[in-house]
Amino acid sequence: MKQVYMDYNATTPVRPEVLEEMLPFFREHFGNPSSVHWAGRQVSGAVENAREQVARLINCSPAEIVFTSCGSEGDNMSLKGTVDALRDKGNHIVTTTVEHPAVLSTCQYLEKNGCEVTYLPVDEHGMIDSAQLEKAITEKTILISIMWGNNETGTLFPVEEIGAIAQKYKVRFHTDAVQAIGKIPVDVQKANVDLLVLSGHKVGGPKGVGAVYVRRGTRMTPLIHGGHQERNRRAGTHNVAAIAGLGKACELAGERIEGDYQRVRDLRDRLERGIMERIPEVKLNGHPEKRLPNTLNVSFAYIEGESLLLNFDMKGIAASSGSACTSGSLEPSHVMGAMGVEIALAHSSTRFSLGPDNTEEDVDYVLEVLPPIVERLREMSPLYKKKA
Amino acid sequence: MKQVYMDYNATTPVRPEVLEEMLPFFREHFGNPSSVHWAGRQVSGAVENAREQVARLINCSPAEIVFTSCGSEGDNMSLKGTVDALRDKGNHIVTTTVEHPAVLSTCQYLEKNGCEVTYLPVDEHGMIDSAQLEKAITEKTILISIMWGNNETGTLFPVEEIGAIAQKYKVRFHTDAVQAIGKIPVDVQKANVDLLVLSGHKVGGPKGVGAVYVRRGTRMTPLIHGGHQERNRRAGTHNVAAIAGLGKACELAGERIEGDYQRVRDLRDRLERGIMERIPEVKLNGHPEKRLPNTLNVSFAYIEGESLLLNFDMKGIAASSGSACTSGSLEPSHVMGAMGVEIALAHSSTRFSLGPDNTEEDVDYVLEVLPPIVERLREMSPLYKKKA
Amino acid sequence: MYSEKVMDHFSNPRNVGEIENADGVGEVGNASCGDIMKISLKIEGDVIKDIKFKTFGCGAAIATSSMVTEMAMDKTLDEALQLTNAAVADALDGLPGNKMHCSNLAADALHEAIKNYREKQG
């Protein structure tokens, strides 16, 4: 059966060049880069090379890159590490209602431990208001944590404005850029970021590796204490193969960001137009323009998301949904809730996230398969009948 | 040039069968196991299969295994997670002076945050005294953290005695079994362990993955908050390839532990005897009998460890040292210090840690190469001259 | 994740629709929990002669709805009232743990429909 993967925001295949980069480090060059002998020397260069590749993509210096095991670790490290290190300066964090759980759950944990957190609301496009951010800052504010691009809707936050506000009030700025990396240009200097988190498996790299940009001079308590790796910022034997893979993935992302993502944007737009033309009562979730080029989130009214996904899946199409049934919790997507999306439409929300391997053919296949599925499920829905 | 790797306690090559197990998960089966579609279903089974393989090796149920990114993360998670969750019960931890930095640095951090920590001393063989452990326990003790086998000396702690004491006083027992796993049988039931930490790359698995056994019903705050992975105990997209690799490595370890490690023990003993016979003034560091079967730590009097290692390295031999110059800090090994090893001898300490790929030929090569190197460096040493 | 039986009932649901001039109608669930099930009945004497469902919900919700209509068809009302959500789940070879809570309401909808019929009967 044809398989069309449109869930790149969930994870991506490892690019062939990336896998090739990784393979020597499993058996031939398996050393621990902290070792002084040949087995260590063979690999320490690879780690430093990858550090440069990551640094180049986001415009920082290699010494400001700390390798981690994933985006979630990076977010936890940034938030908890800041709160612990800046305890004497304050205890207030400003974030948004639509952050990834790696930030939101961490904030909730920190609230239980004496932090105060302001969750900025978003409008119907999932966008924040910078003026509200500015107003939220108090004497005790130590951290602004606002993501670069939202994983569910693709909405892009005004990071440069946020960075300017952070600078004005001398507050540290952390941004979860897991979804932005590789899809749009990311420059930590322009956005005046202090801490930026990325994850390998969202950008054609392997799972189980990530990085945090830590601006030089940023005081932060480690999340993982232990050995002297990563200049005492993150203990644990280096995951050499994955780090080398992340480096290569960042290099490729840098080279291809323009070409790839113009193509991906065109495909996404074709999909969006096609759906809107062919299917009535579809609502776009997310910002119409300020949006990741690969992301399309729509609610097909009257249909619950998981049943839609299962039907897609029977046709080989992989997408994802904000319905409670796919989130692992009982609530539908907190992002839809924050945007004021009506609850039934929140359960209906469906995310198509495209990537460099998608083709026009893929899009056309989805556009062909989708309408009868939606039709059939609407016929089955008590909500549809009522309104018809 | 001949290359002889005798630094298996630092890291190990990935076994061929393990790499084979991993490869499909980079590109073909690249899905996120949390996804409901085909790409997710293809891989969620692999994660659960690996969980069973790890569980079988240490005799627990699969639901008690939490996957992590490394041993250091496991230790941090166990200690910090326990302290946070059991805050109402007490704030006292008992550990030893010879734990890995992942435990020791974490304890030092916790001390700054209101914990009290008792560091049990060790004797000249690096062994603790269970009676002292028992005496150290107070009303406020919430955790005993004592490693299964020491990474530098190989000294094996009396985990079953410790487990019995933990049970008697109803104190949680965490053990860092990173070095024991795959080298000797490890049974969490027999040792009455509540938390056990292991790491993939020490047992023929990949770097960047580990696991923590968390006894059913053990309350613990996550170290990495976020998504619902690992029953809310550890957020972050599953590192499927590495997890599958860890599972396979544990399976192999289980099958081969007896054969492999009898062979490795014989080689280690041959090396030990050979060194003692050929070179005067060599001191064994660690317990003569209660020791990991692969580990030999000796001090070659009058010679600093790094210069010895570099000379080994020029002959293709990879080993490690407790000298300050190789530890990344300015102090020589804290383990040697705790054992009361004289400071110059601590700087001289050299660890040979063997593994299943070593051969008799390797050992004989080391025994041939070693004496002239030691001789030459002693000739160069002002300490040697003085005593001669 | 789902058993074969669930997938069968989900992809080929039995008795979808709404009976016109139904003798009894039951609706349970609400949008906030993500599941709404509506069951309509045609009753002759004491026996369910026809039963149809409409469901807004996940795979489990649709499959349990379909299954309950098969199980209730041609049963007497008292027999139908014996059907439990657990029995429906069993008939589908079980549901995933996290689906037992919200989506498993089909028997409740059936009971509501019977109650509605009996109330109309007075």
Place this chain on the structure above:
Amino acid sequence: MYSEKVMDHFSNPRNVGEIENADGVGEVGNASCGDIMKISLKIEGDVIKDIKFKTFGCGAAIATSSMVTEMAMDKTLDEALQLTNAAVADALDGLPGNKMHCSNLAADALHEAIKNYREKQG
């Protein structure tokens, strides 16, 4: 980690040993920091005619010891006193950052030896 020059001096150290009846001897460092260097001198007139070292220490310690003996050989005492630890490190094309602290004592040992000679001269 180490430059080629460091590795050259480490693997083929120049002027290893101890001069019998030396005119000046200097020893610096101690076991706790892991480095001990001992330099002995043969001096004729105001010139270092022979110089030897013994070192307990890491690669950097041995290489800097070897290098300082090469640099001091045939120098006048005043010239030799101009030699700094930094100059020795430079002559080796630099040392890794974490080796600058403890192991880089060779010039100090040389200066001690000269001082010892001058003290003996009275």
